[in-house]
Every structure is written in C-alpha cells, then in structure tokens.
Amino acid sequence: MIATLDPLVLSAIADLELVARVTVDGTIAGLHRSPFHGYSAEFSQYRPYRAGDDLKYVDWKLFARTDRVYTKQFRETTNLLALVALDASASMGYAGTNGIAKIDYCRLLAAALSHLLGAQGDGIGLVVFDSAIRQFIASRTGRSHVRSLLVALSRAEASGRGTATASALKRASELLKRRGLIILFSDLYDEETAMEAELRRALRMGHEVALFHILTPEEVTFGLTGDVEVEDLESGERVLTRGADARAAYGERFSAFLEGWRTRCASYGIDYTRVLTDTPLDEALRGFLLRRAAGLLR
Amino acid sequence: MNIQWINPAALAGLIAALGPVVVHLLRRQRAVRVRFPTVRFLTPSRAAASRVRAPSDPLLLILRVAIVAAAALAAAQPVVITGWRRAALERTVHRAVVVDTSESVASGESRVAEALNAERLRSPGAREFRTANPRDGVKQAAAALKAMGGGRAEIVVISDFQKGALGSSDVTALPEGVGLRFTAIDSGTAGHSFTGWRRFAAGDPGLEQRITLDGPHTRVSLMTGQQSRMPAILARPEDGEDIERMLRAVAAAGAPALPSDRGLTLIFPGSTVPAVDAPLAPWMIEALTRARTDERLRAAAAAHATDEDPHLAAVWRPVVSTISGHPLVAVAAAQKDLAVSVSAAPATLLAASALRSMLHAVAPAEPWAEHEVERIGAAQLSAWTREPRPQPAERWTGMPSDGRWFWALALLMLAGETVLRKTRPDTREEHRRAA
Numbered sequence: 001m002i003a004t005l006d007p008l009v010l011s012a013i014a015d016l017e018l019v020a021r022v023t024v025d026g027t028i029a030g031l032h033r034s035p036f037h038g039y040s041a042e043f044s045q046y047r048p049y050r051a052g053d054d055l056k057y058v059d060w061k062l063f064a065r066t067d068r069v070y071t072k073q074f075r076e077t078t079n080l081l082a083l084v085a086l087d088a089s090a091s092m093g094y095a096g097t098n099g100i101a102k103i104d105y106c107r108l109l110a111a112a113l114s115h116l117l118g119a120q121g122d123g124i125g126l127v128v129f130d131s132a133i134r135q136f137i138a139s140r141t142g143r144s145h146v147r148s149l150l151v152a153l154s155r156a157e158a159s160g161r162g163t164a165t166a167s168a169l170k171r172a173s174e175l176l177k178r179r180g181l182i183i184l185f186s187d188l189y190d191e192e193t194a195m196e197a198e199l200r201r202a203l204r205m206g207h208e209v210a211l212f213h214i215l216t217p218e219e220v221t222f223g224l225t226g227d228v229e230v231e232d233l234e235s236g237e238r239v240l241t242r243g244a245d246a247r248a249a250y251g252e253r254f255s256a257f258l259e260g261w262r263t264r265c266a267s268y269g270i271d272y273t274r275v276l277t278d279t280p281l282d283e284a285l286r287g288f289l290l291r292r293a294a295g296l297l298r
Numbered sequence: 299m300n301i302q303w304i305n306p307a308a309l310a311g312l313i314a315a316l317g318p319v320v321v322h323l324l325r326r327q328r329a330v331r332v333r334f335p336t337v338r339f340l341t342p343s344r345a346a347a348s349r350v351r352a353p354s355d356p357l358l359l360i361l362r363v364a365i366v367a368a369a370a371l372a373a374a375q376p377v378v379i380t381g382w383r384r385a386a387l388e389r390t391v392h393r394a395v396v397v398d399t400s401e402s403v404a405s406g407e408s409r410v411a412e413a414l415n416a417e418r419l420r421s422p423g424a425r426e427f428r429t430a431n432p433r434d435g436v437k438q439a440a441a442a443l444k445a446m447g448g449g450r451a452e453i454v455v456i457s458d459f460q461k462g463a464l465g466s467s468d469v470t471a472l473p474e475g476v477g478l479r480f481t482a483i484d485s486g487t488a489g490h491s492f493t494g495w496r497r498f499a500a501g502d503p504g505l506e507q508r509i510t511l512d513g514p515h516t517r518v519s520l521m522t523g524q525q526s527r528m529p530a531i532l533a534r535p536e537d538g539e540d541i542e543r544m545l546r547a548v549a550a551a552g553a554p555a556l557p558s559d560r561g562l563t564l565i566f567p568g569s570t571v572p573a574v575d576a577p578l579a580p581w582m583i584e585a586l587t588r589a590r591t592d593e594r595l596r597a598a599a600a601a602h603a604t605d606e607d608p609h610l611a612a613v614w615r616p617v618v619s620t621i622s623g624h625p626l627v628a629v630a631a632a633q634k635d636l637a638v639s640v641s642a643a644p645a646t647l648l649a650a651s652a653l654r655s656m657l658h659a660v661a662p663a664e665p666w667a668e669h670e671v672e673r674i675g676a677a678q679l680s681a682w683t684r685e686p687r688p689q690p691a692e693r694w695t696g697m698p699s700d701g702r703w704f705w706a707l708a709l710l711m712l713a714g715e716t717v718l719r720k721t722r723p724d725t726r727e728e729h730r731r732a733a
Contacts, residue, residue, distance in 0.1 A: 094335040102335075187335060216335075219334075226330060227330065228330050229329045229332070230332050230334045231334065240343065246340055246341065249339075253339040
C-alpha cells in the first residue's frame with residue numbers, strides 16, 4: 001500500500017486503471033462495508049428523518065415507541081447507479097505551483113471512484129462537459145465498461161470558452177434511469193443560480209448529489225504579487241491589478257464564494273467536499289467515503 | 299577633509315548609477331501577464347497602471363543606485379585626506395641619499411661610508427642613489443621622491459663637491475618644497491701629479507704630458523716619455539714598408555700610446571692568424587664598444603671598395619662590416635692582447651683608420667674632471683641647502699587609494715540588496731514564475 005498518494009506522482013502514471021486500483025486499495029482498507037447504500041430490502045441502519053425522505057421508509061413502529069421519526073436504510077443488494085459529471089472547462093486546466101492541473105486531479109479521483117463502484121457491481125457513467133456536453137457514457141456495470149470509462153476519462157482535456165454546468169447537471173439527472181448518485185467534479189466557476197437550481201432539481205428527482213469542489217492552493221490564497229495583468233482562462237478577459245492590493249478583496253470574495261457553496265450544499269443535503277490539488281488523493285477520497293460509510297448521507 | 303582622485307575619469311561611471319532607475323522605469327512599464335482560472339473575484343486596479351513610474355520599493359532602488367555609485371567612486375580611486383592623515387603625512391620625511399662614486403671620492407671612501415651610515419641611522423628607509431655624476435643623482439632622487447606621495451621630501455648629497463658637480467640650475471630645477479642637504483667629504487685629492495696623456499710614436503719615444511697639482515697652482519709640462527708599447531703587427535713580409543708608413547701616418551695624425559697593461563695585435567690579410575678566443579675581458583668589450591661608435595672608422599670602411607669575405611671564425615666580433623655583412627675590421631682575444639683583423643692592405647686608409655681607432659679605444663682619455671681640486675664653497679652649499687616643506691595636497695600622488703573601502707561598502711550593500719530582494723514577496727513570485 002502506498003502510504004500517501006501524491007497526486008503529482010499518480011498523475012504521471014499513464015494507466016488510469018492502475019492508478020484507480022492503487023488509490024482505492026489504499027483508501028478503503030479498514031472500510032469493511034460498502035460506503036454506498038442502495039435501496040434494497042436488506043435493512044442496514046436507521047438515521048434521523050430528513051425532509052424529502054420517502055415516507056415509506058419511515059419506521060412507524062419505532063416512531064410509536066420513541067416518538068422520534070427515523071428512516072430505515074438498506075444495504076445495497078441492488079446495483080447503485082452513479083454518474084460522474086466532470087467539468088472540463090478551460091479553468092480546470094489551471095495548474096498551481098505543484099504542477100498538477102485541476103482536471104488531472106479530478107481524473108484521478110473520478111477513476112478511483114469509478115473503479116470502486118465498478119468493483120462493487122454498481123453502475124457507473126460519465127458526463128464530460130465544458131460549454132456543452134462533450135462526452136456521455138451511460139451508467140452500466142461490468143469491468144469492460146469501467147475500463148472504457150477510464151479510457152474516456154483519460155482523454156478528457158480542459159478546453160472551451162465557458163462552462164455549462166447547469167445544463168450538464170440537467171442532462172445527467174435525466175439520463176440516470178432511476179434514482180442514483182451524481183458525482184460532480186468542478187471548480188464551480190459558473191452561473192451559481194442556474195447551478196443551484198439544477199442541483200435542487202436533481203435532488204427532487206431523488207438523486208443523491210456529491211460535489212467535489214476542486215481548487216488549487218493559488219486560487220484560495222491568490223499569491224500573485226506585483227503589477228499583474230490577469231487573464232481569465234475561459235473568457236479571455238483581462239484585469240490589470242496589483243497583487244498585494246488585490247489580495248485582501250479577492251480573499252474576501254473568494255471566502256464568500258466558498259462559504260456560499262458550503263452552506264448551500266449543507267442545506268440541500270449535498271455531500272460537499274472541497275479539495276485542493278495538493279491534498280493526497282487517499283485523504284480526499286477517504287473523507288468522502290468515511291462520511292458515506294458513517295451514514296451521514298442518504 | 300580633502301578628497302583626491304587617482305583615476306578621476308572613472309567618475310564618469312557615476313552616470314551608470316542612473317541605470318537602476320532606468321531599469322526600474324522600463325520594467326514597471328509593463329505588467330506581467332498571468333493566466334488564471336477566473337477574474338470574477340478581482341477588481342481592476344487603476345493604480346497598477348498609474349503607479350508604473352513610482353518606485354515600488356524605494357529602499358531597494360536607493361540601495362541599487364548606491365551600489366553602482368560606490369563602485370564608480372571606488373574605480374576612481376579616491377584618496378581621502380583627513381586632518382589626522384594630513385598631520386601624520388606632514389610629519390613624515392621621505393629621504394633620498396645621493397652618493398658620489400666618482401674617482402675623486404674614491405680616496406675618501408671610508409668617510410663616505412661614515413656619512414652614509416649616519417644618514418641610514420637617521421632615516422632607515424631612505425633610498426640611495428650611487429652615481430659618478432651627482433647632478434644626475436639629484437635628478438633621479440627628485441623623481442623617486444615625487445613618486446613617494448605625500449609628506450615632506452629631502453635629498454641628501456654626499457660628495458666632495460668638485461666644482462661643476464652641481465650647479466644653481468640643478469637646485470632650482472628641484473620641485474618646490476623638496477629639501478636639500480649636503481654632506482661634504484674631504485677627498486684629499488689636492489696636491490698630486492699625474493700623466494695627462496702620452497702620444498703614440500712610431501719607433502721613437504713619444505711625448506708625455508705631466509700635470510702637477512699644487513694647491514691653487516697647476517703646472518703642465520711636456521717631456522719625452524718612455525718608449526711607448528707598440529702594437530704587434532702580423533702581415534706579409536713584402537708589406538713591411540707599407541706598415542712603416544701606416545705607423546708614421548697614425549703617429550702624425552695623433553693617437554694615444556698603448557697603456558702598459560694592454561696589448562694590441564693587428565692582423566692583415568695573408569698573415570698567419572694566431573689562436574684567438576672571444577674578447578671577454580672587460581677592457582676588450584669596452585674597447586670594442588668604443589670602436590664601433592667611431593665615425594671616422596665608419597667613414598673609412600664605407601669608402602673601402604672591397605667586399606670580400608675574410609672567412610673569420612665565430613669568435614671574431616665585427617667592428618665595421620661591408621654592406622653584405624662581411625667584417626672589414628673585427629676583434630678577438632689573442633691571449634692577453636686584443637687581436638684586430640683588418641681585411642685591407644696596410645697601405646689603405648682603412649688600415650690606418652683601424653689602428654688609430656683601436657688605439658683610441660684601448661687607451662681612453664683621462665677623466666680630467668676628476669682631478670679638479672677646486673670645491674664648491676661651503677657658503678654656496680649653505681645657500682643651496684633648504685628645509686623640506688610639506689608638499690601641496692595636489693602633489694600627494696602615489697598614496698594608497700581608499701578605493702578598497704568603497705569596494706567593501708559596495709559589496710556590503712550588494713549583500714544587503716540580495717537579502718532584501720530575496721525576502722520580497724514580489725521577487726519570490728517572479729522566481730516562481732520563471733521556474
């Protein structure tokens with residue numbers, strides 16, 4: 001087992017399947033049960049009722065005894081359908097000082113999750129989008145399917161002018177044939193209201209949504225100094241500013257941006273994971289899987 | 299405090315101090331373009347464009363200007379003359395001692411040594427100039443003292459001060475402020491007689507000039523001298539009469555007799571050449587040098603029509619040669635004598651000129667001035683004596699430059715600039731971008 005899965009090291013490995021296996025093997029050691037719960041009849045555990053839960057899973061007998069409302073969860077016996085939505089807009093091509101682009105990091109994370117889900121017999125699909133949907137692979141099971149998905153992932157490149165996250169989410173929600181899990185990898189530099197609306201729509205359709213907010217450390221700290229002409233990777237817009245002076249205002253706005261997404265996701269029950277590209281892959285993945293295994297999510 | 303510049307032209311380098319300012323202005327005129335995922339959180343800063351001419355880091359800029367300025371000042375080699383340095387220099391006396399080594403002083407050698415030792419004790423670092431001509435010695439000493447830089451300078455002359463050894467013009471030619479002191483040596487040459495000259499005579503006893511010095515009186519008498527030593531002549535037997543005529547011609551033209559300790563052998567074509575060697579004795583080398591500069595011999599050689607190679611051995615040193623490089627007159631050492639090979643018949647002008655020239659070369663003229671009995675008077679020497687005065691600051695040349703302190707300052711500031719630059723976030727960012 002690799003002690004720490006350095007994203008830079010892993011991104012240098014061409015075989016995405018191998019990377020996925022290594023990452024998963026190193027991450028789920030100790031997780032004895034599947035972190036992904038389906039909706040089968042095999043009872044798994046109770047969890048407090050949350051608005052939106054299907055009333056048919058509420059244990060009314062338990063409510064009668066304890067006066068508390070619990071929803072029953074079931075261990076997966078049927079296959080989970082998952083869909084990875086990968087933002088491949090130009091902004092995702094930005095690499096920080098550690099040299100790993102956000103899209104490369106996403107590829108590794110998505111490959112690991114795909115491998116994990118595929119190994120469990122769950123269906124997994126892929127949507128790659130920038131200003132439009134560039135690639136779609138329907139959620140299916142099977143090793144050969146996972147392999148072809150990994151190939152598609154490895155070919156995903158950051159490009160395009162603009163991001164159409166909302167339309168990609170809408171399409172992903174519609175393409176999942178039944179209730180499933182949408183895993184979105186994005187830097188969320190898009191129209192927030194539209195994205196929020198589509199996320200809520202997906203939830204209303206009964207899908208679970210896990211959001212990986214991928215950022216480089218430089219975007220968080222805005223380390224640029226001196227007189228700089230900052231060019232937007234997507235729109236090409238240029239802003240002449242002075243690094244040291246702009247940093248405070250940037251930090252303030254960026255924090256508000258991050259906080260906005262955190263509270264938004266918390267209120268809608270979206271599993272929000274903010275990951276910086278210098279975070280070891282296993283650490284990023286383990287946090288997510290542990291939260292799922294602990295049943296914090298549906 | 300006064301500052302002098304050894305290399306003032308380097309002060310033009312101060313213009314280079316504007317370099318950092320120019321570089322700063324040029325660099326600041328364009329902002330670095332950086333591609334970034336989004337600009338939605340950034341506000342355009344007009345200040346960034348308008349600030350291009352305002353130094354972002356005045357301290358760094360000042361430091362850089364100061365480094366270049368310090369380097370330019372160091373290259374100009376400043377000499378900072380502070381009050382204490384001036385006082386210390388003015389206390390210093392650079393001394394040069396001129397010792398007369400002419401023949402007239404030779405008899406008073408112990409007294410010269412005594413006077414010289416006294417001077418050495420007085421000023422241990424004094425430079426010494428030993429010369430037979432005190433006039434030249436004083437000039438050399440003055441030049442050497444000029445190169446010694448600041449402080450006071452004094453020339454001490456140890457001599458018997460024969461008349462003509464020094465003159466008022468020599469004293470006035472000395473730079474102002476240079477002290478002059480005289481130590482007179484009694485050489486005791488007054489009251490003796492010596493041979494002025496002895497004339498070469500062909501076969502007969504030659505004339506001899508006898509000079510007697512007796513206080514203020516000098517007596518010169520001509521008398522018949524001893525039979526002068528004749529040069530040995532190797533020639534064909536049939537050239538006997540021509541040889542006689544040549545000797546008489548040389549005697550009639552006037553030439554010095556051979557000294558008793560120096561021999562001369564003339565070798566003419568057709569005679570048997572004795573075993574010879576290279577002329578290495580000092581008097582032989584001196585004679586060769588003198589003969590080579592004899593214009594009359596050169597003229598005779600130029601007029602000589604023959605251009606035959608005498609096929610002389612390598613030990614022969616040519617005195618005069620033909621245009622083709624064949625030696626017409628050459629010398630070598632034949633045991634204790636100076637052998638002279640003449641590639642011309644005894645009846646020619648060249649043969650007579652060669653003999654006359656070699657006689658003059660072997661028996662040089664008497665150094666008459668060394669027998670001068672009159673001395674420069676004590677009153678005159680006293681009048682010429684002068685105390686050393688501090689040199690004007692403009693003449694303080696040859697002093698060690700203080701440029702090293704400016705170099706050290708420049709290096710120190712450079713180190714400070716490096717530290718300052720590396721600690722600047724801007725620089726770190728630039729390095730990161732370059733990487």
